[in-house]
Amino acid sequence: MPTRFRHAALIGKYQAQGIRPMLEGIAAFLSRQGLEVSLDRETALNTDWRDHGALSPAEIGAQCDIAVVVGGDGTMLGIARELAPYNLPLVGINQGRLGFITDVRASDWEEALGPIIQGDFEEDRRAMIEGDVWRDGEKIFEGLALNDVVVSRGATAGMVELRVDIGDEFVANMRADGLILSSATGSTAYSLSAGGPILHPSIGGWVLVPIASHTLSNRPIVLPDSQDVSITIVNGLDVSANFDMHRLASLLHGDQVRMRRSAVQVRFLHPKGWSYYATLRRKLRWYEGVV
Template sequence: MPKAGIIYNDNKPVACRIAEELKDKLISCGWEVCLTNGMGGILGYSSPDKPICHTPIELLSPPGFDEEMSFAVVLGGDGTVLSAFRQVAPAGIPLLAVNTGHMGFLTETYLNQLPAALEQAMAGEYEIEQRTMLAVQLWREDIKLWEALCLNEMVLHREPLTCMCHFEIKVGRHAPVDIAADGIILSTPTGSTAYALSAGGPVIVPGVAVLQILPICPHSLASRALVFANTEPVVIYPANPDRLVMTVDGNAGCYVLPDDRVRIEKSPYPAKFIRVKPPEFFHILREKLGWGLPHIAKPTSVELP
């Protein structure tokens, strides 16, 4: 019996309703169905008195979500998609992302198109687009305090007020560099259209095998975004007397103390997006962000009498 999964945002009534309807539909077609909400991918925050507060990356998959699962459907917005991939990426499960949220930049289809997309998914008539994910780890001496999978970006900054921080950053075998800024963003190509875009970074087409480091409001004209091969691991040392805060994909994180180090590298677990039609990234940029829209012609000048 083939097996499918459903991950949904249980804070959205429409997602809860569609999840039950989808479950009944799959069961009636002879499929085994595993149902869960997206909360399992929300990793939470550690605290200074309890810095070790995380579930290992490989243990986040919900019961039944394993290598035998053909695909899973995720119902929600971009936040639910980010959470869902932390749950299914280690098992290699491809996701069909259905938008029940607002922006839906990461989603493949809408609710009114779900019946046709589901038929294609059950028949295996789709492409898989793989996106790079990151393994983010916090180390204190030889102890790993925290780790998470990341699809968009890792952000390191000071709290509670924005002020200048110093970071020593080492990319692969290259010499370390010192950057003074309000914070640091390390982004995947997928994340280049998220926080990194708001901070002035370039848009990177998802298939390009690179990462980018982007200082937030750097205190130097020479400190700008750096794009480099995703085979290079990155280690960030906070050169500050006070603690910093690290967040991953905007919904999980931990405190980083002056003697800690953050290590980021390409994860062996890619995010597998189900595409029921060939992916067209420029179309998504145009539809969601207005990129490349034609300019509106200016009215011709009219001479006044």
């Protein structure tokens, strides 16, 4: 069977101790399968590995047709945002502790990668949140999130008051430590720990979750992702907006965070037979107590 892919990018969690031997093994395996292999530039610099060409995310998007990401969900989140506009499929090999979106076990990577690069895989597309921050009619920040956008107070500040509008309709003023707008993918991340529900990634929806709300009647709500969501800073000190790992600090009263469904999606490739429910069982230990 001919190889489906021709040029693979290899991205690693270069901060992880001892990751280079694993990256070298994956690169050698891909080369034996007939693929050209390039390293993400940051991975190459931080592992001092020069055996393969080093590319920026934009160059990876233009030159490669598959990306293999070795690390945890944080590593995947960072590169997924940068590569999503190029429609590049991603395979995640999990070296982290949890791993909802880097789902191939580190011990099983060769068994999983072989069929995938030959075209035998399950494809999974994930929606993203696109947003920006406005101050006095001027856009001061824009970002893209796969998991969530969080508007919250600083570590030493008191609670904040936030106005929520959905579409053209005012919803509520909420006093809390903050608000999370989560995608279905992010519903198993911060949103879950704050009491939000799990959304299957095929659902076209978001979850709006108050963080430690002052009013117990302010509950998580599932929203259609066809409408824009705006969060306006009414009151509070040291308020920040966080797009996954990209943080804009020191928002002012009257600043508005506007969010909408992005036109781009993230493409994940999984081994044949992959199941979202099996991932939940494994990661959330739902099998415990079952005889």
